Amino acid sequence: MVSTVLIALLPLAAIAAPRCVEDDVGREVCLEQPAQRIVALSPGAVELLFSAGAGEQVVGAVSFSDEPPAARKVPRVGSYKRLDLEAILALKPDLVIAWRSGNPAAQIEQLERLGLTVYYSEPVRFAMIGGTLERFARLAGTGPVGKPVAEQFRAGIKALRERHDDAKPVTVFYQVWEEPLMTVNDQHLISEAIRLCGGVNVFGGLPALTPRIGREAVLGADPEVIIAGGMGEDNPAWLDPWREFGSLTAVRRDNLFFVPPSTLQRPTPRMLEGTRRLCKHLEQARARR
The missing domain is CATH 3.40.50.1980 (Nitrogenase molybdenum iron protein domain)
Structure with missing residues (x-):
């Protein structure tokens, strides 16, 4: 009876386990459950989240976040260079995707001091784009969507590289x-x-x-x-x-x-x-x- 109960509880334990990833500055970012309210602070991060299948969870974006077309309907929280902190806090995000080299560092640090979970994103190589897609999908609980997109991107880049190698x-x-x-x-x-x-x-x-x-x-x-x-x-x-x-x-x-x-x-x-x-x-x- 005990073993049966334990087996029955295993899926629940797996669901409840924190989902952790490493961001692009080497910090571990963990969530107790899939992110449901995500604020993305660069147009690229918004597009990556939609590509990873997490578009419906994006509740805030910066100006010029125009891809895919559905992203244009997401409420704005300023520009990537000057964030509207009050607007971000009002959205009560459980995850903020920051642009390391583009967002004002002092404002991002303030968001962290206020208790928000921040993931620093800075894909600077093709290999990092696929990895970012997979990490976003893990944090948002959309792995079945994000992983195939990442694999398709990697395969396309590999084919181009081989074609133009010489x-x-x-x-x-x-x-x-x-x-x-x-x-x-x-x-x-x-x-x-x-x-x-x-x-x-x-x-x-x-x-x-x-x-x-x-x-x-x-x-x-x-x-x-x-x-x-x-x-x-x-x-x-x-x-x-x-x-x-x-x-x-x-x-x-x-x-x-x-x-x-x-x-x-x-x-x-x-x-x-x-x-x-x-x-x-x-x-x-x-x-x-």
Whole structure:
């Protein structure tokens, strides 16, 4: 009789056991039960949570959290650079997903002092995107949804890497912002996408993650390809000023390409789509030599 009772209680014990994961700063984050009220403090984290099957549990988001479309209906709690702490507290979240390098550190620390559970998210490599999906799914109790999405992303990245493993190098300038003119160095996730496609970031050696540069520096580097994001998902206007510089190799060969910014500038599964586009553009550049 005793053994039967113990066996019957095992599933309940498993459900009641704390679910613990390690966040991207190496801290253990534990919840007694799946998170039901999640506040996400970056557009990328919002998208990752929806991809992990936890969209219905997201009760607060920051401005520009626009993917998937359902995320646009989530109440706002300020911008990622300036959080509305009162709005966050009013939502009574059982989990807050913070952006380590993007959110104001003092505000996040204040949320922790007030007793909120904070997970610091900072996926800086393709491998970390899949892992983040799985950890979010564990915290939210949506593993059956999140795990297949993570596996599909890993498989897609692996296939792209194998396809372009022997591709001839192409020098690339990636424009992440127009005014001030900004790019990325080799430590940035975007540069991993560039390398995967056989590209060489002409500003990869700069010390800052997202360095500010001048147009003279781009002219001096003379990249074979210029890739730009933009102010919107279908607005390639940032490429137009470069057409004035006919001496640039990228201009002479018509290698000015646009990639929708949210597909490369957010660490989400849609980076697979953005990287595919990037690889296609570099293949076009090789064909125009």
